[in-house]
Amino acid sequence: MELKSPIALYICAGVAAVFVIAAFITIKIKRKYKGGKKTYLPEYLTKESMYKTRVVWYNILKYVLIVLIITSIVLSGFLMARPYKTESKQLANYNRDIILCMDISTTCDNLNAELIDKLEDVVRELNGERFGIVIFNTSPVLLCPLTNDYQYIIEVLDKVKEGLKMRLDYSTGKILFSDKLYEYEAYISNGTLVDNQERGSSIIGDGLAAACLDFYDYEEKPDRTRVIVLSTDNELYGEEIITLPEAGQMCQDRDITVFGVGTEKMAAADKAMMKQVVEDTGGTFYYGEDRDIVGNIVDDIRAQIATLDDTRYEIIETEMPTKPFLLLLFSISLMLLLAFILKV
Numbered sequence: 001m002e003l004k005s006p007i008a009l010y011i012c013a014g015v016a017a018v019f020v021i022a023a024f025i026t027i028k029i030k031r032k033y034k035g036g037k038k039t040y041l042p043e044y045l046t047k048e049s050m051y052k053t054r055v056v057w058y059n060i061l062k063y064v065l066i067v068l069i070i071t072s073i074v075l076s077g078f079l080m081a082r083p084y085k086t087e088s089k090q091l092a093n094y095n096r097d098i099i100l101c102m103d104i105s106t107t108c109d110n111l112n113a114e115l116i117d118k119l120e121d122v123v124r125e126l127n128g129e130r131f132g133i134v135i136f137n138t139s140p141v142l143l144c145p146l147t148n149d150y151q152y153i154i155e156v157l158d159k160v161k162e163g164l165k166m167r168l169d170y171s172t173g174k175i176l177f178s179d180k181l182y183e184y185e186a187y188i189s190n191g192t193l194v195d196n197q198e199r200g201s202s203i204i205g206d207g208l209a210a211a212c213l214d215f216y217d218y219e220e221k222p223d224r225t226r227v228i229v230l231s232t233d234n235e236l237y238g239e240e241i242i243t244l245p246e247a248g249q250m251c252q253d254r255d256i257t258v259f260g261v262g263t264e265k266m267a268a269a270d271k272a273m274m275k276q277v278v279e280d281t282g283g284t285f286y287y288g289e290d291r292d293i294v295g296n297i298v299d300d301i302r303a304q305i306a307t308l309d310d311t312r313y314e315i316i317e318t319e320m321p322t323k324p325f326l327l328l329l330f331s332i333s334l335m336l337l338l339a340f341i342l343k344v
Contacts, residue, residue, distance in 0.1 A: 001320065004082035012077020016070045023066050061338050068335040075328040084319045096129040096225040097146055098305070101211035102160075103232035104135040104192055105202045106167065111263050111289045113164040115231050116157050118298035123153050125302075132214060133157070136207030138199050138238060141191040142214055163188040200238020207232070208247035208258070218254050226256040227305050230278070233263040234270035248277035259301045261294075262287035 003009060100119060102112050123131055131153050133144040144156045163184035169175045193201070211228050218226065228251065234244065242250075251258050260278035262271055266287055275285040284304060286297040 001083055001085050003078075004084060004319075006081050008080035008082075009074075009077040012073050012080070015077075016073040019073065020066070020070060058342065061342055065335060065338045065342065068331050068338065072328060072331045072335060075324050075331060078324050079321055079328065082319055083321070083324065084317050087316045087318065095221075095223060096227070096305070097132070097215055098129065098227045098229065099132040099134055099146070099211045099214060101134045101136070101207055101228050101230045103137070103202060103204060103207060104188055105137050105233075106171070107202075107233050107235065108231060108263060109164045109168050109171075111233075111261065111294070112231055113161055113168065114289060114291055114294040115229075115261060115298070116161040116164070117291075118295050119229070120154055120157050122298065122302050123150055123157070126150060132211075133160070134207065134211040134214060135160070135188065135192055136203065136210065137189070137192040137201050138196040138203055139192055139194040140207045140210030142210070145214065146216070159184070160188055200236075202232070202235055202237045203240050204232050204234055204236060205240040205242045205244040205247045208244060209242040209250055212247060212250045212254060212256055215254065215256065218256075222255070225305075226254065227283075228256055228258045229261065229301060230258055231261045232274070233266050234274040235267065244273060244277050248280055251281045257281050257305075258283040259304070260285045261297055264289045 100116075102108070102115075104112070126148070128148055130146040130148050131144075131150070132142070132146040133153070133156055135141050135143050143160070144153060147153065166175065166181050166184050167188075170177065170181055175181065208228070208230055211230070215226050218224070248258065258278050258281040260274050260283065262274055262285065264287060266274075271285075271287065278285040284300070286300070288294065288297065
């Protein structure tokens, strides 16, 4: 706790000190007999216990009254000094954009389903940041542009997750083909298989490049933190327009950090390439499809993303008059009560 005008407290403390000295000098002078007529009081009354008790209580209350007057003066000075406290508050940081970029080919279904399940918790914790979703196979699709409408983002993620799980269940024979399966399969496939027969599938470089370009305002707002979470097995089955290393260089040029999540059974060469590309952007490479492993990966990504922000703080001053004012009010009330009792 600090004081804005401590001089006010010093002045009132000085006044209180002068009052203490004057009060005790006055009391001492009153005890001396300086002549004149004395009030007659029969001697037997002075020996009565009731009289003695009243005198004792009178003296006690008199000193209590003096203490209350001093306290009131000091508290008044304390209030005039304007006590306050300072707090350091983290400014709301809305300068972060995150794009989830998923290889939607069937070999990544299990990884993507687990990843979405964990990332939904991350989305629920966001506060003003923008989040987007890109899916790709032969061709990339912007499924959800950058937005801070978290309810909509969760709805999109739920649909993708449901489509992935239904496709997994169908491939293992747990469910039969149905209109619902067709609907969800279409949701996660439409637009991702353009020229599939000519170009092939799992074209990872094009997918990452598309996510990179979907940060549409990087020139107008260069101070924003931009992150891509890329999930893929990096197993190319087609002809790329942009290779994965070239897409990684695009991300570097735009100060975009890429966190890569690979499948558990990635080929060693694919894993090494993806790891190099991701780490060159300042991100981290992970792999694994187990629920616990993916959960740990997302926790680590969340922690690392938080460190990328340029966190700023502001100092907030809060005045604190309530407690001293209540104490002053209480002190004055007691002082008036004692003054009435003592008839002074």
